[in-house]
Amino acid sequence: MTKAVYVNLSHCIACKACELACEREYGEARVRVEVVLNxxxxxxxxxxxCRQCETPFCALACPENALGREVDGLKFDSGLCSDCGLCVLACPFGAIELKKAGGGSGTSFLNLSGTVVRCELCPGKETPVCVATCPAGALVYTDCESFGKNIRRGKGKKCLKPSPAPL
Amino acid sequence: MNKKPVYLEIDFDKCIGCRACTSSCPNGFIRLSETGRQRTIVFPESCGMDCQACVSACPEDAIRFARAQEYEEVRKNKEKQAERVISGSSEFELCFELVVCRKCKRPFATEKELKRVLEAIDAEISSSEYAWKGLCPSCRRDLLREREARAVLRVRKF
Incomplete structure (x- = not known):
């Protein structure tokens, strides 16, 4: 079963600790938090x-097959990547960015080329740093099924709790 | 390692204006600039380096190396190529108008890039209507956030 980072939205306090942890680890944040006001x-x-899509649009758009799905998640091969940026345009969630390589390069032309930046679930680590950092427990690293199960269990418990005695 | 220069032949109809060649060139000979709604890619006429990075990086196979005598012919035949030569230098440029995001109105991609991406997706998935069509990556994130937040806000009843 594919694991991914899931969000328990009602827990998020928008402290951006996940962004910071990711940036410290990789130089640039691969998770972005914003507050939606009503x-x-x-x-x-x-x-x-990154949502670790079952059918990843980024991989469909990739001309070099640098992005692709494997059993345990989306894989990115930076050696094959040509920095064309088509995956950025294919991601429905805007979860891929091109890292802009440093400013000018001696000429009057800006060097806009870069490297693909996408969450890779912290390969080599037991838990992604964002999940480990989240102080509110809003980020969960699990598979889809057990995340859904936990949400249902939480809601069920709430209903089962005896309502406070009327004053 | 230097060798006899090869001439760059660009198929202007094939080129979609992505950034593959500019970022793959180890010497920075192919340059990219964006001003306002225009993306400009400047190619050198010839290259003396022993590499094929741009040719293999191009997703559309629009770059070809040609020998000198071959290239003269190409240049004569294709008026287009001659037209794009920047006066006073041997470089030639390719300009693309950038599509603006329908929400934030910021330019973010060329039309050909978007077309290519949607074609690649449509080949696998039959649904052709996406809510994120015409949105820049940053506005796509906002769209997703608004959708997800709506459910939570409803429950919280602020």
């Missing part, structure tokens, strides 16, 4: 990172 004073922090 106009009535309410708001929800929503982190967005």
């Amino acid at each position: 106009g009535a004073g309410g708001g929800v922090g929503v982190p967005v990172s």
Whole structure:
């Protein structure tokens, strides 16, 4: 079963600790948190990172087969990548970015080329750093099925709790 | 290692204006600039290096190396190529108008790039209507956030 980083939105406090942890680890954040306001004073922090799609559009668009799906998740081969940026345009969630390589290069032309930046679930680590960092426990590293099960269990428990005695 | 220069032949109809060749060239001979709604890629006329990085990086196979005598012919035949030569130098340039995001109105990609991506997706998936069509990556993230937040806000009843 493919594991991914799931978000329990009602827990997120929009502290951006996940962004910071990712940036410290890799130089640039692969998860982005913004607050969505509803106009009535309410708001929800929503982190967005790679969703580990079952049918990844980025891989469909990749001309070099640098991106692809394997049993345990999406794989990216930087050796094959040619930095064309088509995966960035294919991702429905805007979860891929091209890292812009340093400013000018001696000429009057800006060097806009770069390297693909996408969450890879921290290869070599037991838990991705964003999940380990999240102080609110909003990020969960698990597979789809058990995440859904946990959400249902949580909601069920809430219903089973005896309602407070009326004053 | 230097060797006899080869001439660059670009198929202007094939080129989609992505950034593969500019970022693959180890010497930075192919240059890219973006001003406002225009992306410009400047190619050298010839290259004396012993590498094929740009040729193999191009997703559309639009770059070809030609020998000198061959190239003269190409240049004569193709007026297009001659037209794009920057006056006063041997370089030639290719300009693309960038599509603006329908929400934030910032330019983000060339039309040909978007067409190629959608074709690649459509070949696998039959649905052709996507809510994120015409949005830049940053606005796609916002769209996703708004959708996800709606459910939570409804429950919280602020």
